[in-house]
Amino acid sequence: TQLLEQSPQFLSIQEGENLTVYCNSSSVFSSLQWYRQEPGEGPVLLVTVVTGGEVKKLKRLTFQFGDARKDSSLHITAAQPGDTGLYLCAGAKTNAGKSTFGDGTTLTVKP
């Protein structure tokens, strides 16, 4: 059973479109991170959210942590080809010593 489920698994859109990726769980997390991974590279951190209901913006990317700290979303406005990659969410529980990763969303933005 996957602790963190991401949807959609695959997304292919045209440049300029908007999109939302979801990360859902039945567990409560003390913090949640979003990473982007490009082919041949390791995941790179985009953002960390820690407070229920928190919204963070990173240029065209908007991240939201659910009120109950069980889910999160990533919204990209006016997607660009450079946004192409694998997006991973990861949830951490207090002093658990590890983060659990979601199953990933592969985004392709076509020019």
Place this chain on the structure above:
Amino acid sequence: DTAVSQTPKYLVTQMGNDKSIKCEQNLGHDTMYWYKQDSKKFLKIMFSYNNKELIINETVPNRFSPKSPDKAHLNLHINSLELGDSAVYFCASSQDFASGRAKNIQYFGAGTRLSVL
């Protein structure tokens, strides 16, 4: 300077062989991790060390043996390689393992792509 570096980047070997992957971080972090990413891109933790001590061992076959000579290095030795071991292995580090605001943010290496033939 690369923050988390792994070697080798590619490793092609025969079934039954023994191989090692090395990882070094220059961030001064206390905690290091090994992850396995399968063909479906699912990233699963294998081990975590904090200050050279093992803190996480996620039901990994005992053919996999991590070793941390100091807190800046975490190597992974794999005995009797099997076809199912083929994957990309990522090393990562974080300031600490506690789930404080920034302490458990992980920085990843570029990965080692292991192919067992």
